[in-house]
Amino acid sequence: MLDPRLLRAFVAIVETGSFTRAAGQLNMTQSTISQQLSRLEQAAGQPLVAREARPVLPTPQGERLLGYARRILALHEAAAVALGDPAGSSALRLGLPEDIFNPAMCDIFRDFAARCPQIRLDVTVGLSRELMRRYRAGELDIVVVKEQAAARDCRASFAEAMGWFESAMLARDWADPVPLVVFPPGGLYRDVMFQRIEREGRRWYVAFSGSSLHSVLLGVERGLGITLLPLAAAEGAGLRRCAAFGTEPAMVVALYAWESGGAADDLVARMTDLLERRHRRSRAML
Structure with missing residues (x-):
């Protein structure tokens, strides 16, 4: 495996044409950057720059490696940025029946994701009994379920x-x-x-x-x-x-949530408002 630190030293030497300028660019001593190039050449099994040339030039083998080295360093930097980005770094697990997971509910999730990009919404759509079992087992954070009667710990019911x-x-x-x-x-x-x-x-x-x-x-x-x-x-x-x-006889749509406070409360409030509007619409159909 080629060490990105060694590849960075090699690319800097070739791009600046000088050990001295490359050392200054990377905030190293000249002896350190020379040692890093030597270690890379040892790993590659062949010389990668012509040290006697002025400016310093890559050997044919070095020219072949140069493009790969630049791509490896670009990917390395992209990975570091991705790991440092908090977006999607925590999850909120939701469960809903299929008819509740509709475009209006998805719009609520979209707006929440825009406001709280650090939270990833993991949504499970399924039968109410299985969703409730998973909620009670701690596998889901927020659920909307259909029941014949809501339990006392529901946050809202209609x-x-x-x-x-x-x-x-x-x-x-x-x-x-x-x-x-x-x-x-x-x-x-x-x-x-x-x-x-x-x-x-x-x-x-x-x-x-x-x-x-x-x-x-x-x-x-x-x-x-x-x-x-x-x-x-x-x-x-x-x-x-x-x-x-x-x-x-009517059944009950009930919303349950473990978390109280924080970003989840706003999501629960918006979901509750949508369920209430759905309830009013269904009553008008009677």
């Missing part, structure tokens, strides 16, 4: 208006067994759907299981079955309310 949806394009008679479009096992809406239909003494089957909100919306839109979703999540999709199942 009622989440729910509704049963079917395709707005394809009319069907939902006779037993009822085809359902669901999220994977562990999804909160999935369990509530099964419980509601079973309470009514009806039969059901899973017609389609989608791993994302987009896939569930598309499955319902194309007539694969019915589903239960927050009103806000279905907004703008090709769905309509399914009259066969009427209304459903």
Whole structure:
């Protein structure tokens, strides 16, 4: 491995054409810079400058090394600058359901990143139960989750208006067994759907299981079955309310955060404000 300090001495000698001027440029004695060049030549196994020339010139081998040496030194300096830059040096770990991680929420994250470049936002999008498990385990710093009831330590909570949806394009008679479009096992809406239909003494089957909100919306839109979703999540999709199942009790959107004070508090406040506006919009849809 070629030591950058030795390469710097070599480049300075070639660029100034003099051991004396190179030593002055690097704030070294002439004997020190001469020793560094000798060590580099020993590592390279061949002479790199013609010492007898005036000005001092690189040998053919030195000319070949010169370009590489300059690139190595430039990369070395760039790495030192990067390591000294505090941007992204600490992380704030967030977890959100897919329908909450929307353009408006991403805009909040963008503004926060611009104000606090030293903090990197590590965002996980997933099912609420898994996000809450990870939060309780200390793996996430801030989470927004869907629950049937918020815990006492939540920072904010809002009622989440729910509704049963079917395709707005394809009319069907939902006779037993009822085809359902669901999220994977562990999804909160999935369990509530099964419980509601079973309470009514009806039969059901899973017609389609989608791993994302987009896939569930598309499955319902194309007539694969019915589903239960927050009103806000279905907004703008090709769905309509399914009259066969009427209304459903609201769930809760809750925000939790371990940290109190500092930059995270401002982020929590802005996220809370967005969730409140989302809540008002969903109430207007009832």
